[in-house]
C-alpha cells in the first residue's frame with residue numbers, strides 16, 4: 001500500500017503513439033506521479049519526447065535494465081502486442097502496478113500466464129480499454145443501468161478509421177502478424193467486444209468473418225462479428241482500417257427505447273416511445289451528453305493515477321482483458337472455420 005503523500009515513481013515501456021498521446025501526458029499532469037524513466041530501443045521515439053520538452057528522469061533502450069535500475073511503483077506497457085506478455089511478467093516480477101495496453105496478449109496461454117502471475121503476486125493491473133472512459137459512453141451506461149431503455153436486446157458497435165500506418169504508429173508493425181498477432185479484429189474489435197460486454201454482460205457465442213479487402217497486408221483489415229448474450233440479446237461489431245470514420249459509435253436497443261453514442265457528432269441520445277391512450281406512439285428524445293469535455297485518454301489517465309493512491313482493483317482489470325481476448329481469438333476461429341463459437345470460460 002502506498003502513502004497518499006509519496007509520489008509514485010512511474011516508468012513507461014514504449015515511447016510511441018499511445019505513450020505520447022495518453023500515458024506520458026497523463027502521468028506528467030498528475031501531481032502525485034513522477035515520471036522516473038522511459039524505455040524504448042528507438043532513438044527517434046525517445047527524441048520525440050525530448051522535443052516536446054517533457055521532463056522525465058532517465059532514458060533506457062532496454063526495458064529490463066530500466067526495471068533493474070529504477071525502483072518503480074508503476075509501469076505503463078505501450079509496445080507492440082506480442083511484446084506485452086514478457087513485459088507484463090517482468091513488471092509483475094519487479095513488483096510494480098501496471099497499465100497494460102490492449103490487447104493484453106495474443107494467445108490465451110500468454111493472457112492466462114499474466115493473470116496467474118498477477119494474482120499470485122497481488123499485482124494491480126489495469127487494461128487500456130479507453131472507450132469505457134468516453135463521456136458519451138459513460139452517460140449511456142448510466143442511463144441503461146437506471147433502466148432508461150428497459151432491458152437491452154440488441155447492440156451494434158462500429159469503430160472504423162483509415163488504419164494505423166501510415167498514420168500514427170511508428171512503424172508498420174500493426175500489419176505484421178508475428179508482431180501484431182492479428183489485424184483489425186485484434187486491434188479494434190478488442191475494444192468493441194469489451195465495450196459491448198461492459199454495456200450488456202458476457203458474450204456467450206460469436207460468429208465472425210474477417211477479410212483483407214482494401215490494403216495489401218498480411219492481416220485482416222475489416223471484420224464483422226455477431227455476438228450472442230444468452231438467447232434474449234444479440235449484437236454485432238463492424239471494425240475496419242480502410243475507411244474514414246463515417247458513423248462511429250454504439251447503439252443499444254431495449255424494450256422501451258434506444259440509446260446511441262455517436263462519436264462523430266459527439267452526442268449521446270436516448271429515444272424512448274410511450275403509447276398514448278388513443279394507441280399512438282409518442283417519441284421522446286433526450287440528450288444524455290452533448291460534446292465531450294475531456295478526451296477519453298485524459299479521463300482514463302485521471303482515473304488510473306487517482307486509483308494509484310487507493311487500494312483495491314482497477315477497472316477494467318486483468319479479468320476483463322482475458323475475457324475480451326477470448327472473444328477475439330474465438331472470432332478468428334469462427335472466421336477460419338465458418339462455425340459459430342461458444343465462449344466457455
Ligand SMILES: NC(=O)c1ccc[n+]([C@@H]2O[C@H](COP(=O)([O-])OP(=O)(O)OC[C@H]3O[C@@H](n4cnc5c(N)ncnc54)[C@H](O)[C@@H]3O)[C@@H](O)[C@H]2O)c1
Pocket residue numbers: 013014015016017018019039040041042045061063078079080081083101102103128129130164168169170171173187
Ligand atoms: N487504448 C487505445 O486506445 C490504444 C490506441 C493506440 C494503440 N494502443 C495499443 O498500444 C500499443 C502500442 O501502439 P502504438 O500505436 O503506440 O504503436 P507505436 O508504433 O506508435 O509505438 C510502439 C512503440 O513501442 C516501441 N518498442 C518496440 N519494441 C520495444 C521494446 N522491446 N522495448 C520498448 N519499446 C519498444 C517502439 O519503438 C515504439 O516507440 C499497442 O498494443 C496498441 O494496440 C491502444
